[in-house]
Amino acid sequence: MSSVDSTGAEKPRHKASRAPRTPMSERPAKERARDFGEVGMGYTQEEAIAEANRCLQCRNATCIEGCPVNIDIKSFIGHIIDGEWSQGVAVLKERNALPAVCGRVCPQEEQCEIACVLSKKGEPVAIGRLERYLGDYDLACEIDHRCVPEVADPSGRRCAVVGSGPAGLACAGELARLGHAVTIFESLHAPGGVLTYGIPEFRLPMQIVETEIEMLTQMGVEIITDTVVGATVTLEELRTTEGFDAVFIGNGAGLPVFMGIPGENLNGVYSANEFLTRVNLMGAYDFPKADTPVWRGRKVAVVGGGNVAMDAARTALRLGAEEVFLAYRRTQDEMPARREEVHHAQQEGVEFKMLCSPVEIVGSDGFVTGFTATRMELGEPDASGRRAPVCVMDSEFTIECDTVIMAVGTRANPLLSNAAPDLELTSRGYIVADETGATNLEGIYAGGDIVTGAATVILAMGAGKRAAQAMDGWLKDLS
Amino acid sequence: MFRIVHKRQLSDAVFEMGVEAPRIAEKARAGQFLMLRIAEGGERIPLTFSDWSAQDGWVRFIFMRVGKTTHELAHLEVGDSLLDVVGPLGVPTHVDGLGRVAVIGGGVGAAVAYPVARAMAAAGSEVTVILGARNADLLILEDEFRALDGVDVVVATDDGSAGEKALVTAPLGRMAGEGTIDNAMAIGPAIMMKFCAQTAREHGVPCVVSLNPIMVDGTGMCGACRVTVDGETKFGCVDGPDFDGWKVDFEELMSRQRIYVDDERLADAEYSRECSCHL
Numbered sequence: 068m069s070s071v072d073s074t075g076a077e078k079p080r081h082k083a084s085r086a087p088r089t090p091m092s093e094r095p096a097k098e099r100a101r102d103f104g105e106v107g108m109g110y111t112q113e114e115a116i117a118e119a120n121r122c123l124q125c126r127n128a129t130c131i132e133g134c135p136v137n138i139d140i141k142s143f144i145g146h147i148i149d150g151e152w153s154q155g156v157a158v159l160k161e162r163n164a165l166p167a168v169c170g171r172v173c174p175q176e177e178q179c180e181i182a183c184v185l186s187k188k189g190e191p192v193a194i195g196r197l198e199r200y201l202g203d204y205d206l207a208c209e210i211d212h213r214c215v216p217e218v219a220d221p222s223g224r225r226c227a228v229v230g231s232g233p234a235g236l237a238c239a240g241e242l243a244r245l246g247h248a249v250t251i252f253e254s255l256h257a258p259g260g261v262l263t264y265g266i267p268e269f270r271l272p273m274q275i276v277e278t279e280i281e282m283l284t285q286m287g288v289e290i291i292t293d294t295v296v297g298a299t300v301t302l303e304e305l306r307t308t309e310g311f312d313a314v315f316i317g318n319g320a321g322l323p324v325f326m327g328i329p330g331e332n333l334n335g336v337y338s339a340n341e342f343l344t345r346v347n348l349m350g351a352y353d354f355p356k357a358d359t360p361v362w363r364g365r366k367v368a369v370v371g372g373g374n375v376a377m378d379a380a381r382t383a384l385r386l387g388a389e390e391v392f393l394a395y396r397r398t399q400d401e402m403p404a405r406r407e408e409v410h411h412a413q414q415e416g417v418e419f420k421m422l423c424s425p426v427e428i429v430g431s432d433g434f435v436t437g438f439t440a441t442r443m444e445l446g447e448p449d450a451s452g453r454r455a456p457v458c459v460m461d462s463e464f465t466i467e468c469d470t471v472i473m474a475v476g477t478r479a480n481p482l483l484s485n486a487a488p489d490l491e492l493t494s495r496g497y498i499v500a501d502e503t504g505a506t507n508l509e510g511i512y513a514g515g516d517i518v519t520g521a522a523t524v525i526l527a528m529g530a531g532k533r534a535a536q537a538m539d540g541w542l543k544d545l546s
Numbered sequence: 547m548f549r550i551v552h553k554r555q556l557s558d559a560v561f562e563m564g565v566e567a568p569r570i571a572e573k574a575r576a577g578q579f580l581m582l583r584i585a586e587g588g589e590r591i592p593l594t595f596s597d598w599s600a601q602d603g604w605v606r607f608i609f610m611r612v613g614k615t616t617h618e619l620a621h622l623e624v625g626d627s628l629l630d631v632v633g634p635l636g637v638p639t640h641v642d643g644l645g646r647v648a649v650i651g652g653g654v655g656a657a658v659a660y661p662v663a664r665a666m667a668a669a670g671s672e673v674t675v676i677l678g679a680r681n682a683d684l685l686i687l688e689d690e691f692r693a694l695d696g697v698d699v700v701v702a703t704d705d706g707s708a709g710e711k712a713l714v715t716a717p718l719g720r721m722a723g724e725g726t727i728d729n730a731m732a733i734g735p736a737i738m739m740k741f742c743a744q745t746a747r748e749h750g751v752p753c754v755v756s757l758n759p760i761m762v763d764g765t766g767m768c769g770a771c772r773v774t775v776d777g778e779t780k781f782g783c784v785d786g787p788d789f790d791g792w793k794v795d796f797e798e799l800m801s802r803q804r805i806y807v808d809d810e811r812l813a814d815a816e817y818s819r820e821c822s823c824h825l
Contacts, residue, residue, distance in 0.1 A: 254765050256630040264767075292630070293630050293632045294569070294632075295765055298634060299569050299632070321766070322769075323767070323768065323769045325779065332773075338769040340769065341769055344762055344763065349589065349590070349762065350587060355812055356587070357587045358587060358589040358813060359590075359762070362806075432801075482784060
């Protein structure tokens with residue numbers, strides 16, 4: 068890389084390596100499918116440097132445009148090439164409060180990596196793995212040596228953030244950086260939102276989430292758990308009696324959707340939310356040491372084809388199921404899950420039953436014994452651009468199982484909005500907000516799944532961050 | 547942390563407990579509930595408010611010692627703390643314009659019936675409370691109910707050791723049959739609520755029930771508390787806990803309440819063993 072370092076000496080010009088993309092080692096499928104330890108091991112220092120060296124350091128780095136929070140990817144990879152780990156971390160944290168989280172769960176293959184010039188020629192730089200490498204480097208440092216973004220002088224303004232999931236955390240981090248006093252209100256007993264209750268340990272260790280959240284508290288962000296905005300305190304009270312100048316709502320789309328078919332309330336039918344919450348948040352994998360139980364099926368069916376369906380299926384395997392299969396109404400090509408997750412699930416032994424849609428869950432004595440499904444075929448493309456599944460007449464068949472996990476989506480939780488009648492909502496209960504996150508109420512912003520419907524961690528973080536910048540502008544205009 | 551500021555034993559296995567929770571106390575309404583978690587690793591359990599004071603900043607609930615969590619809870623004393631208390635959750639009980647109303651509190655259900663009857667009476671209804679229990683020892687809050695203005699109290703026990711020897715459905719059926727009530731609300735074990743709703747329905751009297759399904763988060767996030775009402779799936783935590791008793795599928799509710807009985811037995815046995823080790 069051609070640049071001048073702090074001593075004034077010119078560094079040698081970067082010459083990209085032509086080596087193939089550096090693989091990341093993973094624990095063997097057989098071993099990892101029976102415990103909750105992490106699947107991907109992360110790069111070693113040598114691997115990180117080797118992969119970073121593949122980066123062309125393009126003059127016009129298109130990858131940055133591909134990132135929803137516009138991380139200066141070229142620069143942090145440049146620091147890895149030069150072995151400047153802390154500087155690399157600082158670049159990441161300028162834009163992203165949770166690099167170790169995003170390095171693991173972002174769909175880089177459809178964001179920054181697809182925008183990488185090398186992706187056109189075959190294999191893009193493994194930007195996600197490099198981000199994870201630096202994120203983990205930072206977390207491994209003693210707490211005093213971790214990179215904490217610089218915080219501007221106190222503005223004297225107070226901001227409330229509703230929800231401590233990806234949107235709320237990103238918003239809080241940015242507001243704090245801009246010098247505002249921030250309080251996050253979380254309804255559960257632990258912060259993190261979907262990062263904590265939803266994404267399993269083997270994909271995102273709880274310790275990583277906790278430590279990255281800790282950085283926000285080091286920046287002065289206060290987190291109050293056990294507080295349901297809409298019940299314990301209303302949106303209006305946050306502005307009035309609680310005295311916050313601005314509020315960001317990032318409470319997610321947390322209400323599980325069921326299919327509305329007969330038998331869904333039999334014992335052994337779970338929403339993916341409940342199943343994952345019991346295991347991840349409540350620690351049911353450790354029952355009876357932890358007090359919350361979970362029904363441990365021998366033969367588990369998961370309905371759906373997204374990342375949550377993969378998480379539920381792989382969690383069921385780890386709880387000791389003999390057989391886990393996925394029922395999806397389209398084919399593997401249309402699955403919204405990340406290819407990597409699909410691959411991992413298959414490696415671990417999750418069976419895929421494609422073009423299969425349950426029509427009735429059957430049981431005896433109140434417990435699930437199986438379900439009846441109909442065969443599907445793909446018709447014309449629908450609104451999502453994917454070919455729509457169509458029922459094949461008289462194709463019903465029965466599958467035996469003792470657990471059914473519904474991972475067919477979530478919708479907006481009305482708890483907050485019911486107590487805020489003036490807040491403008493869509494017909495489906497999502498909050499109406501413009502591209503800056505501004506709602507119809509002055510000083511109230513919103514972002515993440517509660518605006519867009521269920522999406523990804525990084526899109527929610529992007530929305531939280533953009534809203535924080537808009538809030539900052541609005542607060543400045545106040546004074 | 548939520549400090550315990552009150553504890554009273556109401557019968558062999560039933561306790562009343564109060565915790566400091568000013569924000570919750572300010573918002574609590576009759577029929578709503580809280581979720582609590584005693585300590586790290588503990589489960590989240592829903593308990594309906596039995597009383598609260600916005601002025602003094604506390605909320606109270608009544609529980610029966612039945613499983614590990616309630617055993618642990620019963621061991622705590624004033625001055626100890628609960629790690630997590632969340633609320634108020636659920637839709638408040640509808641208390642206005644009910645005319646002559648019978649409020650049935652069976653067993654620990656009397657705890658929930660207390661603020662409900664109080665609120666209904668305060669809203670101008672003529673309230674008759676029917677308190678039921680297996681025997682006189684298990685009867686709770688009778689004096690507190692009798693001290694309420696505008697509330698009559700009828701007691702029924704299975705063995706006749708207090709009040710009349712009958713199930714709560716006997717006085718309810720009588721009142722409904724005589725046409726002395728316009729509305730009913732039943733709070734207690736699922737089986738009792740089922741028969742109360744049935745009895746009321748026979749006489750054309752609307753009967754609201756306060757359901758107690760299993761919950762995890764209590765805020766609509768998990769759907770563990772699904773109940774079928776009028777053929778439609780509802781979430782006990784955010785759509786309820788009160789529903790039209792005529793339309794509730796009680797068989798399903800009772801079946802769903804039993805899903806973890808084996809696990810609960812195991813947890814309780816482990817806990818008892820652990821307790822005896824520490825003696």
